[in-house]
């Protein structure tokens with residue numbers, strides 16, 4: 012036996028880890044009992060994380076860094092590992108681990124001219140790469156779809172399965188998240204289109220190939236839609252001045268697939284989800300190209316039926332059509348504001364309970380749709396309603412994140428109280444207030460701080476599925492994804508942050524809490540604002556909670572508060588604010604914070620695990 016772990020062990024551990032988060036307590040259980048159990052779970056999580064790291068050290072790292080060379084037996088084991096993460100060829104668990112396996116396996120199979128396996132890996136690799144790239148705003152085209160082009164000239168010789176896999180990968184060739192490259196797409200497209208058409212010709216009438224062609228078509232449509240939206244002119248209900256669209260080119264991109272679909276979409280595509288998706292796209296394209304009116308598009312869409320079977324299609328599709336629908340309402344619907352609002356809110360209320368349920372399932376496939384939904388909700392809900400919605404999402408999706416945000420709120424609140432008492436001038440300028448205003452509006456300032464703290468990690472909703480099992484060592488890709496969470500505040504909460512001073516403050520706290528106090532380090536590279544004093548407080552509260560959590564974080568015992576205060580003071584003026592660190596170091600404040608991170612933390616954990624909420 013060359014490997015000490017079985018290839019499916021990683022997935023088993025992963026599932027066990029996730030199941031630990033699902034633990035339920037009853038309100039009648041005592042606090043001691045609950046906290047004891049949570050600590051046990053934490054310990055178990057740490058053990059699992061260690062095992063996962065061991066598996067990665069054995070299965071992946073030696074081949075990545077070249078200390079071991081893959082041979083046929085190894086490849087079989089790695090491939091079995093990959094299959095466990097990507098049952099049915101779709102990556103369902105641990106996207107970045109799957110991508111690493113794909114890269115190793117691709118170069119092995121390609122190197123030994125194993126065409127069948129190379130093409131299989133191209134398809135899975137494409138799937139993984141696409142999911143990661145969405146979260147990273149990666150520049151340029153994807154690696155695996157591009158590699159798949161190599162096999163197009165021999166398409167005719169491939170087996171039907173190989174043709175499917177290859178085509179599946181290649182159909183994403185045009186897919187890119189790089190907005191700057193949109194311009195290049197129409198130039199690249201003619202050659203791609205020729206390739207696709209000739210492959211379809213070779214493959215004949217086989218439904219699967221056609222279905223893939225529609226995925227490709229869907230990509231084209233969404234890219235065209237994105238280009239159009241990027242140029243949108245609000246006075247024209249979101250439609251750009253027609254002259255600015257290269258109509259001939261778009262028409263060409265759309266014509267043949269539209270012709271293929273014809274009236275027979277249901278029969279040809281076979282898969283209800285794709286059929287409906289394509290119909291939606293087609294309708295939207297016709298509207299963009301001025302062939303039908305907005306009302307005609309809505310009417311057509313209303314006729315699209317949601318399939319009852321299979322059940323998960325129904326759920327995804329219902330969510331998708333809602334998201335699509337309400338985003339179209341927000342962008343294009345030429346009705347009154349009130350009417351738009353009413354329509355959108357109806358849809359949101361209908362779908363919300365389902366979305367919460369899906370969020371709990373932590374299935375990678377759902378997550379992206381949920382985000383689209385959440386972001387749309389923020390366009391319609393009032394700020395305070397959205398705030399409540401987000402908190403609900405957090406409780407459902409990630410209790411640890413919820414506990415962390417509550418703790419950051421408690422610590423920030425306490426720090427702010429002391430700053431208001433002892434050094435109110437420090438807050439001058441926050442939210443456009445001067446010191447006098449702040450002193451006479453103490454309650455308001457504290458309430459705003461509570462909200463800012465509760466929302467500081469709101470951007471993590473955009474990456475929970477990618478890094479939720481994050482106790483193992485993270486990859487560079489994953490670190491770069493995590494670092495996008497401050498910026499993601501603007502995706503999750505798509506409100507107009509310039510509109511109100513309070514919203515701006517909220518945005519700044521989420522955006523800048525990992526940026527150094529002196530603006531010389533951390534991320535993202537965005538300058539501080541007049542709200543920096545609030546950011547300073549949250550930044551210290553954030554580090555303090557993360558470093559001292561001895562219940563929820565499976566890192567073993569948390570750090571000592573006095574050591575931490577020492578670190579804050581040492582980095583005062585650079586990483587942290589010297590003023591806030593100074594206030595924290597006073598005995599009275601230090602003792603009160605210490606109480607928060609010990610007894611009070613137990614209380615927060617207890618109430619959230621046993622009662623599901625902590626308001």
Ligand SMILES: [Fe+2]
Pocket residue numbers: 467468496524525
């Ligand atoms: Fe954060």
Ligand SMILES: [Fe+2]
Pocket residue numbers: 415419467468553
């Ligand atoms: Fe945080």
